[in-house]
Amino acid sequence: MQAGQTRAGIGLRSPHAAAFEAERPPVGWVEVHAENYMGGGPAPRMLERVRRDYPVSLHGVGLSLGSAEGIDRDHLAALARAVRRFEPFLVSEHLAWSVTGGTYLNDLLPLPYTEEALAVVSRNVAAAQEALGRKILVENPSAYLRFKHSPIPEPAFLAELVRRTGCGLLCDVNNIQVSASNLGWDAAAYIEALPAEAIGEIHLAGHFRDERDGRVLLIDDHASPVAEPVWDLYRRAASRFGEAPTLIEWDKDIPTLAILLGEARKADQVTAAVRERHALPV
């Protein structure tokens, strides 16, 4: 690792691709959306060059692990080709669905947490891991509604998914804050309920706070700095999930690289403080 290099990674988005090649910013690693690098042409060639200097994580958004009809074989094959091409150190997807009846709804849509859904997601995760020849991490979603019939708490659903498939988890701390605020959960208790040994990555991002008629709605828009309550939750997550690599995501109104690096350094300070505390004699 270079001197001054961050431990935390950042999401590499196209506005910063040229800067990554020209300046080699001191970032520990990068994550990209897998779907943007599945074809040919300049974008994947850029990623191949970046890959020489930085560990890369592939974060899928289109596999639809929650689809009752199963996952799209062609899309899975395209993801497998991307995994072979870029040799990522992490591969992740979402506890969500976006495909039904052959229509792709371009969003991470919510699942009811039932035995039926658990069986569907487990089958799809197992199929993905089989095709990719490796373990994937599954990310907790941000929620704006709950199903009336959804008897399994989300952390328990994720823990059982891990037990059945051997997958890991991507703990998105911002998503926990968003869901907890929108649905009235206890965010700290959620983190305590996740299976710590399964956490392979942590995400941090900004959200939008919409306050109307005394009601607060949080929207997970990745368009601003990480909010203070999310940093507080991250302290808890970092102390519980130890050395899991942390990523700063920022997808809209993308700021300068310097600002992204500042967010990554802030995450590093949190993990350094946690390590120091754990190293103290009891």
Added chain:
Amino acid sequence: MLSLSEIQRGFRDALLAKGTALDRHVVPAEGIDIHRNTVLVSLKTALRDTFPVVWQLVGEGFFLYAAEEFIHTHPPARPRLADYGGEFPAFLADFPPGRSLAYLPDVARLEWLMARAIGAEDTIPLRPDALTGIAAGETPRLTFHFDPSIAYLESPWPVDAIWRANQPGVADASVSLDGGGGFFEIRRHEDLVEMRALTGAAFAFREALSGGATLETATEAARDAHPAFPLAEALRDLFRDVAICGLALAEKP
């Protein structure tokens, strides 16, 4: 209690057709509006990214109106936004508010082909001397495998001039529509997409070959357009202008 399939179909209907069957199964029902908004905004943005000149030509209000209609009637079928919008040109051709802009669908076709070219699979081109080993008697049955970024577009409108006049930073966006249309070849070269105007005969020749026709059939198509079509020159130009990635011999008739 709904099955997961029923929930997912209900969600699709709620997002694309404002169906309400799901409302009594979720709390709060307004949460569905947030997902509907995400889907619509992200797909409109994807269409704007693929069709920036169409956006420029018709303006934001018209574009977003057309895009929303299109999204409802032609939602994406593939989980990659780069694959979305192939039917938008034909949709625009049938879209009553757009009928006064007769060239719009062909401009959209051009933009779609350019967007496809940028992300087309990388290939390794054959060298021009690849033809030297083919016995003379077999050349009529030759077929050519073109680089997947290459596409052909014939239009009665000067879509190349319209496209160029509507690029960022171009001060004068006026184009004479009287100049007529043309025969266009689109391809990715290095990391850039290029567009080239061809003669009618060269277009007929290359378009036929790119579609898998034999050299004999493609030559006939070219000679329909131009009886003195020079085959040797056309083959030389073909290897100069476009990447040929493979040769094969069609079955004997």
